[in-house]
Amino acid sequence: QGTIIIQVRIAPVGEEYILILADDRTEITRTEAIRNDFVANVSHELKTPVGAISLLAEALEASPDDEEAVRRFAQRMHKESARLAALVQDIIELSRLQGANIVQQGKAVDLGAVIAEAVDRSKLQAESKNIELVLGGSVSEPVYGDADLLVTAFRNLIDNAVRYSPSNTKVGIGLRSGGGLATVSISDQGDGISAEEQERIFERFYRVDAARSRQTGGTGLGLSIVKHVISNHGGEVTVWSQPGSGSTFTVRLPEMEKGQSDPAGNTENH
Ligand code: ADP
Numbered sequence: 001q002g003t004i005i006i007q008v009r010i011a012p013v014g015e016e017y018i019l020i021l022a023d024d025r026t027e028i029t030r031t032e033a034i035r036n037d038f039v040a041n042v043s044h045e046l047k048t049p050v051g052a053i054s055l056l057a058e059a060l061e062a063s064p065d066d067e068e069a070v071r072r073f074a075q076r077m078h079k080e081s082a083r084l085a086a087l088v089q090d091i092i093e094l095s096r097l098q099g100a101n102i103v104q105q106g107k108a109v110d111l112g113a114v115i116a117e118a119v120d121r122s123k124l125q126a127e128s129k130n131i132e133l134v135l136g137g138s139v140s141e142p143v144y145g146d147a148d149l150l151v152t153a154f155r156n157l158i159d160n161a162v163r164y165s166p167s168n169t170k171v172g173i174g175l176r177s178g179g180g181l182a183t184v185s186i187s188d189q190g191d192g193i194s195a196e197e198q199e200r201i202f203e204r205f206y207r208v209d210a211a212r213s214r215q216t217g218g219t220g221l222g223l224s225i226v227k228h229v230i231s232n233h234g235g236e237v238t239v240w241s242q243p244g245s246g247s248t249f250t251v252r253l254p255e256m257e258k259g260q261s262d263p264a265g266n267t268e269n270h
Contacts (some may be wrong), residue, residue, distance in 0.1 A: 041205045042091060045220070049084040053077055083217065090221040093152065094204070097228040108142040108256055109150060111182050115173060118154035122162060129167040133158065137175040139182040141255035145233040153229035156222040157186045157249050163216045164247075165190035177255060181235075185250045192243040201239070202227045226251075 056077045063069045119133050126133050143150075161171040169189040176183050193201060193208060200206045205220040207213040213220060226249075230237045234254050241247035 038204060045087055045205065046084070049080040049087070052080045053084070056080070083214070083219075086217060087219050087221075090219045090225060093225055094221055094228065097149070097225065097232065101232075106145045107147070109145055109147045111139045111143050111150070111184070111253070112175065114147055114150045115154055115175060115184060117151050118158055119173060121151070121155050122158040125159060126162045126171065129162060129165070131162050131165060131167065132170045133162075134170055134172045135175075136172065138177075139175050139255070140177040141182070141258060143182055143233065143235075143253045144256050145253075149229045150233070153226045153251070154184065154186075156226050157251070160218075160222060161186050161188035161190065161247070161249075163213075163218060164188065180255055180257075181252045182255050183250060183252050185248050187246060187248040189246045192245055192247055193239065193241040194243055198239050198241060202237075 056073045060070060060073045060077075115135070119135055122133065158171065158173065165171065165188045171189075172185075172187040174183075174185045174187075197208050201208070202223045204224045207218065207220045210220070212218075226237055230251055230253065235252050237249060237251045239247060239249050
């Protein structure tokens with residue numbers, strides 16, 4: 001980065017000051033490149049289901065009397081529109097998050113209740129693969145933030161654990177408190193993620209296997225949303241994984257101090 005350091009002496013005071021002029025053009029160019037990349041990815045991702053729906057509609061028009069074909073095309077149109085809806089929802093969520101200031105709008109949130117809700121929402125998907133969601137542990141203090149966003153983040157992590165695990169396995173969700181932090185870990189018995197992939201999976205639209213992600217309803221945005229929500233809450237999300245031994249995603253969030261009243265004065269019981 002181009003940083004210019006200028007030394008100035010303020011004569012009457014006789015003290016020396018150092019003036020640092022940081023040339024942040026590099027930073028701006030980088031942000032712009034990321035934004036352009038994102039727009040290109042969004043266009044590509046949206047065009048795929050829209051194109052498929054349009055082709056399927058044409059095919060439907062061309063064979064209105066073939067009952068079997070009509071059923072098949074209609075089913076595929078349904079699937080493509082569900083994918084389009086999931087994509088639009090995730091894109092909106094992500095852009096909302098990038099401008100959000102959670103700290104100013106937050107409340108004291110019971111993390112145990114957040115996790116219970118996230119588990120509840122992932123239940124159907126887990127049952128469809130006969131995956132057992134095993135919940136254990138507890139946290140002692142609330143965290144400060146937005147309960148709905150936290151449910152979204154944990155639901156994404158649990159959904160992923162289910163999505164990338166074979167049938168008849170278990171997904172463990174563990175909670176604990178210590179050192180002023182609430183820690184939630186989500187472990188699966190899936191295929192795991194290689195070390196190189198682990199560095200990239202939090203990037204927008206990055207998938208290890210795009211076909212598998214699409215097939216199972218993924219948008220490629222889930223982990224970027226998780227990362228934004230958690231960092232907005234002053235926390236961090238990390239991954240441990242070994243191909244063949246499953247993956248564990250760990251979220252650490254700062255707990256509110258005992259008896260600390262939250263600035264807004266409300267407790268949110270989700
Ligand atoms: P997607 O919608 O594709 O699941 P995410 O951003 O949630 O997008 O995840 C990015 C990629 O990280 C996924 O496509 C998948 O390859 C990998 N991934 C995420 N969670 C897991 C997991 N629990 N086990 C194995 N791979 C995972």
